[in-house]
Amino acid sequence: MRKQYLNIEYEVTITPAIEVSSLSKDFAGRTVVDSISFSVIKGEIFGYLGPNGAGKTTTMRILLGLLAPTSGRVRVLDADLARDDAARKKVGVLLENNGLYERLTAEENLRYFARLYGIENPKTRVEELLDFSGLLERSKEPVGNFSTGMKRKLGIARAILHNPEIVFLDEPTKGLDPEAQHMVRELILRLSGSGAMTVFLNSHNLDEVQRICSRVAILHQGKIQALDSVRHLTAGSGRIHFTVTLADPGKGSMARDILSGLDGISDVSLDGDKISMELVSARPHSVVSVLVRGGIEVDEARKEGQSLEEIYLAVMRQGQGDAA
Amino acid sequence: MNEVMVVAEKEIRQLAKSRNVLISAVMFIIIFGAMTGPAVLAGESTPGQTMDQLSFYLILTLGIFAGYLFTAQVFLREKQDGVVETLLCTPLSLRQIWLGKVLGIVIPASLLSYLAAVMVISVGSLAIGITVLPSPPVLFHIIFVIPAFIAAASGLMGFAQLLLGMRENQILNFAIIFGLIFLISFTRELIGPSFRVTWEVVGAALALAVIILFITSRFTRFLSRERIVTTLPD
Numbered sequence: 001m002r003k004q005y006l007n008i009e010y011e012v013t014i015t016p017a018i019e020v021s022s023l024s025k026d027f028a029g030r031t032v033v034d035s036i037s038f039s040v041i042k043g044e045i046f047g048y049l050g051p052n053g054a055g056k057t058t059t060m061r062i063l064l065g066l067l068a069p070t071s072g073r074v075r076v077l078d079a080d081l082a083r084d085d086a087a088r089k090k091v092g093v094l095l096e097n098n099g100l101y102e103r104l105t106a107e108e109n110l111r112y113f114a115r116l117y118g119i120e121n122p123k124t125r126v127e128e129l130l131d132f133s134g135l136l137e138r139s140k141e142p143v144g145n146f147s148t149g150m151k152r153k154l155g156i157a158r159a160i161l162h163n164p165e166i167v168f169l170d171e172p173t174k175g176l177d178p179e180a181q182h183m184v185r186e187l188i189l190r191l192s193g194s195g196a197m198t199v200f201l202n203s204h205n206l207d208e209v210q211r212i213c214s215r216v217a218i219l220h221q222g223k224i225q226a227l228d229s230v231r232h233l234t235a236g237s238g239r240i241h242f243t244v245t246l247a248d249p250g251k252g253s254m255a256r257d258i259l260s261g262l263d264g265i266s267d268v269s270l271d272g273d274k275i276s277m278e279l280v281s282a283r284p285h286s287v288v289s290v291l292v293r294g295g296i297e298v299d300e301a302r303k304e305g306q307s308l309e310e311i312y313l314a315v316m317r318q319g320q321g322d323a324a
Numbered sequence: 325m326n327e328v329m330v331v332a333e334k335e336i337r338q339l340a341k342s343r344n345v346l347i348s349a350v351m352f353i354i355i356f357g358a359m360t361g362p363a364v365l366a367g368e369s370t371p372g373q374t375m376d377q378l379s380f381y382l383i384l385t386l387g388i389f390a391g392y393l394f395t396a397q398v399f400l401r402e403k404q405d406g407v408v409e410t411l412l413c414t415p416l417s418l419r420q421i422w423l424g425k426v427l428g429i430v431i432p433a434s435l436l437s438y439l440a441a442v443m444v445i446s447v448g449s450l451a452i453g454i455t456v457l458p459s460p461p462v463l464f465h466i467i468f469v470i471p472a473f474i475a476a477a478s479g480l481m482g483f484a485q486l487l488l489g490m491r492e493n494q495i496l497n498f499a500i501i502f503g504l505i506f507l508i509s510f511t512r513e514l515i516g517p518s519f520r521v522t523w524e525v526v527g528a529a530l531a532l533a534v535i536i537l538f539i540t541s542r543f544t545r546f547l548s549r550e551r552i553v554t555t556l557p558d
Contacts, residue, residue: 027554064413066553081413082549089415099410103341104334115330116414142341158410 017042017198023072032058034222043195047209050219092164098155102144117162129157148175166198210308220319240279241304247297249273255296331424349390357443364448375456376521381511387437387470391478394429399482419544429478434471461526469530476536489555
């Protein structure tokens with residue numbers, strides 16, 4: 001990427017951890033992933049969103065070298081994970097299945113994977129991660145006795161056991177209680193915070209993605225419908241959700257009628273003393289001015305950008321419209 | 325080789341914790357081992373020859389049966405549970421995974437076949453009232469050829485279980501069970517009373533096991549991560 005500062009042009013090197021170009025995957029004549037392209041920069045937390053059947057898992061499996069693309073090119077840490085056994089040492093994975101052996105104890109599970117990844121001094125690392133997942137006291141129990149949340153935490157510990165450069169997480173907080181969800185989110189932020197670990201996060205939890213991901217791709221029917229930073233997506237849509245609280249609720253209908261007639265405002269709705277609307281092109285201060293000029297006193301005005309959930313739903317609706 | 329041993333060790337540890345499977349295998353060996361008494365008494369050859377014949381095919385079949393039970397646990401169960409997908413993301417090659425699992429089956433199944441040998445020899449000796457020990461070729465067969473056959477059979481079954489979908493695997497399992505029951509029931513009739521277990525026979529059996537194992541090991545190149553992942557149950 002070329003940048004300019006004080007008339008000096010310089011080159012900024014952004015190393016991609018994942019590069020996907022024109023990737024497609026067909027199963028028995030059905031296109032599951034349709035010519036998608038994106039890249040994930042080293043150290044970033046990248047959210048991959050989409051409804052069930054959108055092609056998220058298929059994309060993740062292709063990235064991990066578990067499925068071969070029908071066409072297109074995929075590189076993870078500049079390697080093809082399907083062919084490069086050694087490159088897989090740099091990758092951590094938590095799939096929908098926790099990847100744990102139910103008859104083995106928590107400690108045996110972690111020790112097994114530690115040995116497969118060739119970790120030096122696995123005992124210390126295993127104890128460290130058992131402690132992290134809050135399972136140190138139950139480390140000698142078979143995993144089959146654990147709750148869903150405990151298995152998930154142990155699965156995360158297994159995924160980061162070997163300090164991978166990139167970690168693929170498929171719904172990491174699924175089945176966890178709110179406290180554990182918070183802990184996992186903090187952990188993901190900490191892992192990525194130092195820039196040492198890239199996180200590819202497959203998730204349905206839009207609130208979680210909005211909180212921790214720097215960039216997202218929204219997938220629908222195998223195609224990427226939106227790809228941008230969370231900040232841009234939520235702030236740059238041009239629509240602002242705006243709510244005013246009236247000093248006199250009796251003037252609510254009058255205020256609604258005034259606002260409904262204005263350009264650049266849509267979806268005006270009255271709920272008691274509150275009027276909500278979507279500002280498409282109108283500015284918040286002009287809305288307040290119009291109301292005041294009309295003799296309507298405003299107690300409070302509040303503007304909100306669109307949440308990722310609203311963006312996601314809008315993208316889904318648009319995708320369905322395009323498909324129809 | 326180190327990674328192969330890590331996989332093998334894990335499989336043995338996991339099998340040791342699979343109480344139901346172990347009990348089934350031991351019970352099967354005890355029941356069929358105990359049935360050798362009448363067979364030795366009913367033999368048309370000398371007790372030594374009858375014992376050799378029984379040891380040759382019965383212990384082999386029981387060893388393969390134990391291997392079959394363990395293969396379902398080591399290969400198929402991991403596929404059913406979906407854990408294999410995570411294993412495929414580790415730095416191990418498909419051949420290392422396959423080999424580690426086969427080794428993890430061969431060691432406990434061979435130990436059970438030795439238990440079967442003790443059962444067959446003890447019960448047979450008790451039935452005829454004298455201690456009849458197997459001949460040197462049969463002893464060699466028990467110690468070396470049977471583990472090689474268990475490796476070949478479990479390697480082939482494991483390969484098929486990784487390759488096939490769950491429905492095809494169910495059909496394959498039925499076929500294997502019927503095949504093993506057929507072997508136990510009719511091998512003696514098929515080989516006839518004049519059959520002698522010689523060094524040539526044992527050598528040919530060993531060669532056959534090694535060839536099957538070699539061919540299966542070559543077959544693993546037809547395995548792909550995609551094939552395994554796309555045949556996982558939903």
